[in-house]
Amino acid sequence: MSDFQAAPDLAELVQPDRVHTALYKDPAIFEAEMDRIFAATWVWVAHESEVREPGSFKTSYVGRQPVIVTRDREGALHVLLNRCRHRAATVCEGSGGKATSFACPYHGWTYGLDGALRGAPYPEGYAASFDKADYGLASLRVESYGGLIFASCKPDIEPLVDFLGPARKWIDLFMKQGGGFPVKVAGAHRFRFPGNWKIQLENTTDAYHFPLVHRSFLSSLDEETEELLDVLNQGGFVEDLGNGHSVMVMVPDLVDLEENLEAPIPERFEALAEELRRSHPEEVVRRVVRAVGGTGFNLNLFPNLACSMAFFRVLRPISVDETEIAHVAIGMDGGPEAGNRARLRLHEHFQGPMGFGSPDDAEAWARVQRGAEAGSDLWVMLNRGLGDDGCDNQGPGLGDVSAETGMRAAYQMWKRMMCA
Template structure:
């Protein structure tokens, strides 16, 4: 981690207002390094879904900011997030993206660590003359908590519990998980790509409906009429809501917020063949309706600050690399133990929009690239974040919301950004 930089209240007032921000937020390399220290090591960062480490011995590698970590499940089924760095000479002890193991062994000098990070073996230990403090030399463990299958970790032992950090977002996480149609949620693989832009450009995108009918016109032109009508976001009565702590939710299709409501509605025509296949497998009609309704995903995008989007039917994970480079992972989701036909249908939908040859994500990446290029064009030019600012309203739950094209989600994220950067 970088050395802590101390800030004072008001330090960022000149570059960030409630309704605008200077492009320096995308281009300042020193500011980026400060973000890694003051945001990514000081808050809850998503590292895994429980299904990725379902059994004892399962592990995956991830990052918290720039720090490499290993997410493990030990023999007692407890989850650990460990810094992927041997305590002897700093070599990584795991270079595999995911797998199953009983231990992690440093390839340099053979120090061996258990799944909970404790030091278990040191070759030729007699050279330490009995003074090696094994108990103090395990892999560094991060504070780790889980909510509804989402695993988060933090370097900061003093911050609020995860449930408090998530706050009103917990309701939307619970609704998002209903797309597994009563089966356990599982990941179905992922693809990743990098784009030459700042991580906050992508952060802004998840709850930005304003761009959808413009950037994704090709997708809308190529899909069927029924789907095109479903994605008529500007005329569906949706909204964007500030959930606190930088989180936000964009409701695109209000009729699909709760996937267990309205199960008696007619199937979309594009799912008729799937329904027939499920009938042929012997599923009862109530179950078929629940599965078919869930296949297309939820009718909203949830943005969890700073690095996870629960986006309709997949996870979007952002990984800052440098001030002008960001890695994005799109994780496909499915129903563990559910009908193969349903999981295949979800994968085909994922490929059509999110896939590397799809008709959605490549267009997003193109405009993110253009934003970063344009940000070089004048340090004194403001990014506008004021759309629907005058139309915000309070909700009965105590949050605030705007219309579906509102930039309230961006304002929420930058408010949290400023709070953490000035802390």
């Protein structure tokens, strides 16, 4: 019998300072999460720059459900289940691009960008009552904020702005790293790790691991940057933003990238600044240089998106012990080529397939899953930053930068949704 089936109440698996190991490894819990969380809340599916023009599309996922994010000829956004209404074959296999319609390769049913069924071959084989209007691609609820597109399987879900709540402030701040230009997606790479999706969810607001797991990355930096990324000693904090969202501020001086533009340009960006000055005024140069390294915080948006300093990290649950991660590079839409080139080099340094950060993180996540097989009656501790009175050490919902406040916030949302 699984731990989930044996538990008298799911709520007992999440305590104020710990969660049960069954949350990492019980297949029954995983299946319930797909229904009670991923099919019942707002899930990030795309950035608006990926479907900017009419006729553009991107394939994505809501939990394990494949979807197509489209912008129709009138400019309206749609999120459509990627499943032919006839015999269930996917109607789109491309990762993104431009299209005028989607056609099922099995029996040729064809759909418009809005999901409407345009035609079915040999229609005389159907009864006179067959109405194409009844067989369009299933459509999900879709809304966007700050360029981030979310979808929900729940038609009567609360508005996205209410779901995001105080996280909207941090989305606005995150998007300032366009340096005065709109933010755009600049490519992505994907990998899978043998572990539960919540292990990665925890990582986004875990500063405690940074100087330990990422020692090789820190040793590759110049002295000035290494000091900047001494994240445990910069006076940062972690804040519970409600609905499972949280923010971890690691470098307070880089929270608002439109402030302090008059500060001396860091040595590592002096060459970039000189190159930019050849074709741009000093104001643009300073905005771009200030923004090119990203923000000083990680924003976790429950359940699947992290706005992580200078990139998007997207998780996709595959099974109870396998998760896909997409590291999405971002750039300045219409911004200087030199600035975007510098952003990509910084992204590759830490997050790229041969970077210093991603392999170390993935190894740590995999070890958590392996270790979870030991001691089925043991708990995963989330008590860092809690005082003896059970309160966060800097106030309600607010802990120092190494506190596990963000993880506790996510698991309280998990408990709320799983027990609803």
